[in-house]
Amino acid sequence: MVLSADAPANIEAAALRLAAGSLVGLPTETVYGLAADAGNASAVQRVFEAKGRPGDHPLIVHVAPSATADAEGWRAAVAPFAREVPEFAVALMQAFWPGPLTLILPRRPEVAAVAAGGQDSVGLRCPSHPAALALLQAARAHGVMGVAAPSANRFGRVSPTTAAHVAEEFAALSDAALLILDGGACPVGIESTIVDCSRGAPVLLRPGMLTPAQIEAACGQPLRERDEQAPRASGTLASHYAPRAAVRLMPAPQLQAALDLMGKDAKNIAVYASKGVRVDGALPRRRMPEMAADCAQELFAVLRELDATGVRLIWVETPPVGPDWDGVRDRLERAAA
Numbered sequence: 419m420v421l422s423a424d425a426p427a428n429i430e431a432a433a434l435r436l437a438a439g440s441l442v443g444l445p446t447e448t449v450y451g452l453a454a455d456a457g458n459a460s461a462v463q464r465v466f467e468a469k470g471r472p473g474d475h476p477l478i479v480h481v482a483p484s485a486t487a488d489a490e491g492w493r494a495a496v497a498p499f500a501r502e503v504p505e506f507a508v509a510l511m512q513a514f515w516p517g518p519l520t521l522i523l524p525r526r527p528e529v530a531a532v533a534a535g536g537q538d539s540v541g542l543r544c545p546s547h548p549a550a551l552a553l554l555q556a557a558r559a560h561g562v563m564g565v566a567a568p569s570a571n572r573f574g575r576v577s578p579t580t581a582a583h584v585a586e587e588f589a590a591l592s593d594a595a596l597l598i599l600d601g602g603a604c605p606v607g608i609e610s611t612i613v614d615c616s617r618g619a620p621v622l623l624r625p626g627m628l629t630p631a632q633i634e635a636a637c638g639q640p641l642r643e644r645d646e647q648a649p650r651a652s653g654t655l656a657s658h659y660a661p662r663a664a665v666r667l668m669p670a671p672q673l674q675a676a677l678d679l680m681g682k683d684a685k686n687i688a689v690y691a692s693k694g695v696r697v698d699g700a701l702p703r704r705r706m707p708e709m710a711a712d713c714a715q716e717l718f719a720v721l722r723e724l725d726a727t728g729v730r731l732i733w734v735e736t737p738p739v740g741p742d743w744d745g746v747r748d749r750l751e752r753a754a755a
Contacts, residue, residue, distance in 0.1 A: 445601025
């Protein structure tokens with residue numbers, strides 16, 4: 419069942435579904451999430467089952483903002499799940515929430531154990547999509563303090579950025595099992611940046627569209643490198659975000675040389691590359707934007723589109739070097755792993 423997120427009655431219907439333990443396809447600014455009441459262990463377990471996701475791979479819990487956006491307001495927003503919130507984490511909330519940033523915080527032992535994959539920490543974020551905010555606030559009125567919402571796709575596959583993608587991924591689920599709110603195409607297009615704040619200093623666990631320099635400026639501390647003691651986090655497995663076709667990353671000169679060598683014999687290949695790469699007109703091809711934000715916004719939709727042509731290989735030009743492109747590069751490297 420796909421309903422417009424613009425209708426308040428549909429937001430209320432989705433909130434009631436969450437309160438009853440059902441699943442909801444949730445539009446956010448990053449990607450669509452498969453949402454369940456984070457405090458309902460049975461409901462969260464249904465998320466793992468629907469996705470085919472390992473139970474020890476933690477989910478991100480989405481929370482509604484409080485009435486005020488000051489430090490105490492943000493502390494109150496995460497208080498149902500976090501037992502400790504360091505000052506630098508509050509600074510990051512004030513700078514980037516609502517928005518595409520997830521913070522790993524020490525978890526209250528009595529809540530969200532299933533969503534956290536059994537860890538004593540929990541990933542929390544406040545999304546900025548108006549439909550997500552409206553649903554979180556409506557659900558809170560029905561006793562749902564936060565929703566566990568990983569990307570609404572089968573585990574390891576390409577993340578969804580439209581309601582149609584979600585419906586395609588979970589076509590086997592009944593209308594009673596899944597309600598999808600259609601909030602349009604996701605404006606950011608790749609998952610949130612994840613920063614571990616559970617061990618006294620900020621550690622970047624997953625890049626997104628926020629750069630390290632932005633994060634360091636906001637929290638007043640340098641980002642530390644991930645180490646072996648870092649908590650598990652969503653979307654950090656070596657292989658992830660993968661279409662059915664095999665993805666291969668190549669610098670533009672290498673990609674062009676391979677295409678020229680194959681010439682008219684090239685087949686079963688789709689190409690995602692900048693305008694400088696010449697591609698035979700018979701091959702499926704999408705042009706990679708010059709700006710990182712534009713590429714991120716369309717990336718998963720392009721991978722799905724090229725995959726749907728039935729090709730066996732998707733050749734992708736390696737993105738430029740630079741912090742603006744880190745999130746896009748991370749998703750493509752995992753898709754190609």
